Amino acid sequence: MLSFQNLLSVNELSRADVDVILKRATQFHETSHQISEVAKGKILASLFFEPSTRTRFSFEAAMYRLGGHVVTMESSLASSIQKGETLSDMGRIMSGYCDIVTMRHAIPYSIKEFAQHATVPVINAGDGPNQHPSQSLLDAYTIKFFQKKIDHLTIGFVGDLKFGRTVNSLMQLLSLFSGITFYCISHPTLRVSPDLVATLKNSGHTVIEMDNMNDLLPELDVVYMTRVQKERFVNEKEYLEVKDHFLLTPESLVGCKSTLSILHPLPRVNEISPALDAHPAAHFFDQAKFGLFVRMALISEMLKLEK
Numbered sequence: 376m377l378s379f380q381n382l383l384s385v386n387e388l389s390r391a392d393v394d395v396i397l398k399r400a401t402q403f404h405e406t407s408h409q410i411s412e413v414a415k416g417k418i419l420a421s422l423f424f425e426p427s428t429r430t431r432f433s434f435e436a437a438m439y440r441l442g443g444h445v446v447t448m449e450s451s452l453a454s455s456i457q458k459g460e461t462l463s464d465m466g467r468i469m470s471g472y473c474d475i476v477t478m479r480h481a482i483p484y485s486i487k488e489f490a491q492h493a494t495v496p497v498i499n500a501g502d503g504p505n506q507h508p509s510q511s512l513l514d515a516y517t518i519k520f521f522q523k524k525i526d527h528l529t530i531g532f533v534g535d536l537k538f539g540r541t542v543n544s545l546m547q548l549l550s551l552f553s554g555i556t557f558y559c560i561s562h563p564t565l566r567v568s569p570d571l572v573a574t575l576k577n578s579g580h581t582v583i584e585m586d587n588m589n590d591l592l593p594e595l596d597v598v599y600m601t602r603v604q605k606e607r608f609v610n611e612k613e614y615l616e617v618k619d620h621f622l623l624t625p626e627s628l629v630g631c632k633s634t635l636s637i638l639h640p641l642p643r644v645n646e647i648s649p650a651l652d653a654h655p656a657a658h659f660f661d662q663a664k665f666g667l668f669v670r671m672a673l674i675s676e677m678l679k680l681e682k
């Protein structure tokens with residue numbers, strides 16, 4: 376049984392919640408691609424005010440694989456938001472039509488406004504640069520799947536640590552585990568927030584901030600690459616200055632651990648060379664695939680569906 380009704384931020388997750396979801400995801404992974412009937416008669420509303428490929432399709436596919444149905448919105452142009460309807464009214468209205476909602480929006484905390492008046496569970500599928508908790512669960516699932524553990528790993532987080540909601544949410548989620556060494560590697564203008572660094576250190580983890588990856592890769596168990604979040608820059612020149620700062624190529628991996636996992640929430644721009652796609656450490660396409668099982672687990676647990 377989960378400790379929360381809505382998943383708006385990883386702050387809502389206890390360590391026990393994470394364990395429950397990852398365990399249930401493992402069960403779905405093992406029975407991969409069977410359609411079940413546990414969500415028969417239930418409806419997921421999938422409301423995306425910002426572009427998405429993996430998150431939206433994996434949530435929707437997850438609901439179909441559980442035997443449920445989906446109503447979907449890909450653009451606010453198609454809804455009464457265009458007529459001035461508030462998100463809180465929309466939360467009230469959608470609760471009359473469906474059993475669970477997943478929503479993405481460009482404005483931080485907007486999903487909280489929606490959820491305040493919703494009477495069905497709401498999952499944040501990304502609110503601007505703020506949070507992306509279901510992605511963090513699938514990232515944690517992927518780390519555990521390939522590394523066989525999460526505690527005491529050495530993990531490098533690379534790229535846009537300022538605007539990247541996946542990387543920030545994931546670091547926060549990992550603070551629930553023990554003894555992790557966090558290498559935060561970014562351009563000086565895209566640093567991780569001092570508050571997050573303090574949270575990690577207060578939870579007993581080691582945090583080292585760097586502005587280059589030189590000689591670091593052989594130390595790492597996991598490297599989590601991210602895209603510089605172009606859409607969050609007001610000034611294009613500033614984006615162009617930082618966009619090509621970190622590029623992972625087959626040459627960068629010389630001397631790395633044979634068990635290294637390269638993760639990326641995707642989409643990638645040019646942070647990971649396609650020449651690495653066939654490398655045994657390249658786990659980012661598996662990571663995207665595992666999103667299906669984790670979202671099946673999340674929907675099942677949040678709707679308290681039978682096992």
Ligand code: NCD
Nearest residue numbers: 429430501541602640641642
């Ligand atoms: C990410 C997102 O939307 O935050 N993508 C995803 O959900 N898999 C990462 C990104 O857009 O860079």
